[in-house]
Amino acid sequence: MMNYNDLIFEISRPGRIGCSLPESDVPAVDVSKKLPAHLIRDEEPELPEVSELQLVRHYTALSNKNHGVDNGFYPLGSCTMKYNPKINEDVARLDGFSRIHPYQPASTVQGALGLLHELQEDLAVITGMDAVTLQPSAGAQGEWTGLMLVKAYLEQKGEKRTTVLVPDSAHGTNPASATVAGFRTVTVPSNEQGLVDVDELKKHVNEDTAALMLTNPNTLGLFEKDIVEIAKVIHEAGGLLYYDGANANAILGKTTPGKMGFDIVHLNLHKTFTTPHGGGGPGAGPVGVNKKLIPFLPVPRVVEKNDHYALNVDEPLSIGRVKGYYGNFGILVRAYTYIRTMGPDGLRQVSESAVLHANYLRKKLEPYFVSPYEQVSKHEFVLSGSKQKKLGVRTLDMAKRLLDFGYHPPTIYFPLNVEECLMIEPTETESKETLDAFADVMIQIAREVEENPDIVLNAPHTTVIGRLDEVKAARKPVVRYEKETIQT
Amino acid sequence: MKIRLTDAARQQLTGFTVPENRVLRIDADMKGGCGISVHLSVEAGEPRRHDTTLDCGGGIVFHIDRFTERYLDEGAEIDWTKENGFTIGSSFDSGCTV
Numbered sequence: 340m341m342n343y344n345d346l347i348f349e350i351s352r353p354g355r356i357g358c359s360l361p362e363s364d365v366p367a368v369d370v371s372k373k374l375p376a377h378l379i380r381d382e383e384p385e386l387p388e389v390s391e392l393q394l395v396r397h398y399t400a401l402s403n404k405n406h407g408v409d410n411g412f413y414p415l416g417s418c419t420m421k422y423n424p425k426i427n428e429d430v431a432r433l434d435g436f437s438r439i440h441p442y443q444p445a446s447t448v449q450g451a452l453g454l455l456h457e458l459q460e461d462l463a464v465i466t467g468m469d470a471v472t473l474q475p476s477a478g479a480q481g482e483w484t485g486l487m488l489v490k491a492y493l494e495q496k497g498e499k500r501t502t503v504l505v506p507d508s509a510h511g512t513n514p515a516s517a518t519v520a521g522f523r524t525v526t527v528p529s530n531e532q533g534l535v536d537v538d539e540l541k542k543h544v545n546e547d548t549a550a551l552m553l554t555n556p557n558t559l560g561l562f563e564k565d566i567v568e569i570a571k572v573i574h575e576a577g578g579l580l581y582y583d584g585a586n587a588n589a590i591l592g593k594t595t596p597g598k599m600g601f602d603i604v605h606l607n608l609h610k611t612f613t614t615p616h617g618g619g620g621p622g623a624g625p626v627g628v629n630k631k632l633i634p635f636l637p638v639p640r641v642v643e644k645n646d647h648y649a650l651n652v653d654e655p656l657s658i659g660r661v662k663g664y665y666g667n668f669g670i671l672v673r674a675y676t677y678i679r680t681m682g683p684d685g686l687r688q689v690s691e692s693a694v695l696h697a698n699y700l701r702k703k704l705e706p707y708f709v710s711p712y713e714q715v716s717k718h719e720f721v722l723s724g725s726k727q728k729k730l731g732v733r734t735l736d737m738a739k740r741l742l743d744f745g746y747h748p749p750t751i752y753f754p755l756n757v758e759e760c761l762m763i764e765p766t767e768t769e770s771k772e773t774l775d776a777f778a779d780v781m782i783q784i785a786r787e788v789e790e791n792p793d794i795v796l797n798a799p800h801t802t803v804i805g806r807l808d809e810v811k812a813a814r815k816p817v818v819r820y821e822k823e824t825i826q827t
Numbered sequence: 828m829k830i831r832l833t834d835a836a837r838q839q840l841t842g843f844t845v846p847e848n849r850v851l852r853i854d855a856d857m858k859g860g861c862g863i864s865v866h867l868s869v870e871a872g873e874p875r876r877h878d879t880t881l882d883c884g885g886g887i888v889f890h891i892d893r894f895t896e897r898y899l900d901e902g903a904e905i906d907w908t909k910e911n912g913f914t915i916g917s918s919f920d921s922g923c924t925v
Contacts, residue, residue, distance in 0.1 A: 731876040735857060
């Protein structure tokens with residue numbers, strides 16, 4: 340039987356073709372007369388030669404090996420792998436949205452501009468901000484945009500502040516974005532409860548503080564209960580408070596970053612608002628700001644004038660464009676559809692269910708793993724594999740074992756301040772039966788660690804590819820097919 | 828498995844008394860999230876089930892768990908400097924809690 344798990348190069352047979360092209364109807368060109376000699380290859384490229392059907396079967400077999408929310412539980416903490424409703428796709432494919440061009444006159448795309456305008460307004464209400472830009476094409480670009488707004492605002496005030504504070508539990512993108520935006524980052528340690536240590540924060544805040552970047556609930560899934568005092572400390576020092584919206588899934592309709600005292604917010608539409616994660620494809624990281632920062636927002640933004648929608652570009656203090664055209668429009672349509680489908684009560688229920696599911700799982704698993712924090716968690720929670728580490732089994736081993744049961748493992752080894760961390764986010768879209776089944780498997784693995792550790796240490800056993808040699812992959816990566824390399 | 832101790836590392840470890848119920852350990856720790864890095868360190872830690880031991884002579888015996896074994900190169904060198912403490916192989920970030 341043909342094995343479609345083979346590399347496509349291994350399926351290849353000399354001379355086999357997948358399509359027939361017509362004879363060229365233009366004269367042949369001698370490339371040696373058009374290109375320098377060193378750019379002309381002296382041997383045929385090793386391209387696979389397969390039939391169309393072989394190609395289809397090969398890639399279909401590959402796609403069936405993918406794990407996604409559509410075929411299994413995916414409790415990847417912080418990433419919020421919730422179900423993407425199919426109605427989002429239907430709406431994004433409507434001709435009025437999918438067959439328009441960014442250079443069309445505004446008068447011919449009033450519906451599309453109206454959707455963008457309403458989405459700006461909706462996200463402003465949801466975050467408690469005064470205005471929103473939809474341009475940034477990812478959460479990290481949203482962070483960078485927000486920090487460029489901080490910079491522009493401070494420069495306008497004649498202040499040159501160079502430091503951005505980030506807690507030690509922050510997403511790695513926070514310090515990275517701050518650095519790219521030209522700031523120096525300073526890490527603020529968490530206290531024993533996993534929250535920002537306000538006394539420590541005060542020691543780090545000074546006249547050089549441009550902003551504090553904070554996720555709330557934080558990356559441990561814990562609500563920063565001192566947020567009002569934190570905001571006061573930062574604002575009294577003349578800094579701004581930046582909200583990393585990665586965990587907004589936990590607060591929809593319950594509170595807003597605006598109420599907490601934040602000045603700038605970015606949202607990850609692929610987390611909270613069910614747009615596809617994309618695997619590096621198009622994304623969206625809208626940024627909301629309060630009144631004092633509006634003049635600096637990127638242009639263009641959609642504005643409503645005399646019952647018509649238009650794109651404003653006339654903002655002299657704007658930081659300019661951060662993305663071509665108006666952001667990733669198709670993604671924005673999907674997020675808009677989700678917000679309209681759920682409505683205010685539905686969005687509130689999203690957060691309530693996300694928090695309920697996380698705490699339900701946490702309570703079921705706490706007897707078997709170390710639970711480092713006592714506080715009730717929000718939409719995600721962390722466990723530590725430190726107990727299992729003493730038995731010679733690590734969190735990575737347990738994550739690999741989960742693959743045998745068809746589950747995507749939780750996020751592991753993040754946040755950095757929890758030893759052997761497992762970070763679990765079940766999301767609101769899973770049933771109680773799924774949560775129970777996952778908990779049963781986790782409990783089984785915890786028992787295996789005690790009674791039969793080899794089965795965990797050598798996992799996975801049921802996947803097409805077994806335990807990978809991560810060391811070799813990291814130190815001697817082979818990313819280019821060469822017949823000899825594969826054969827050896 | 829064999830590892831190599833520099834004179835400076837050997838000197839540090841020779842004079843070190845491992846606390847009661849602890850063992851001298853080479854440990855691999857992962858940190859990450861989206862991308863994972865492995866840090867190797869020398870520490871005095873609790874014994875773990877299925878530890879293997881590595882006798883480097885002069886009374887220096889390291890405990891290593893199976894996880895760490897995967898990441899420790901054959902012939903890796905352990906060095907010690909005042910600035911960085913113990914470093915193992917190319918893992919400059921490795922720390923020491925001895």
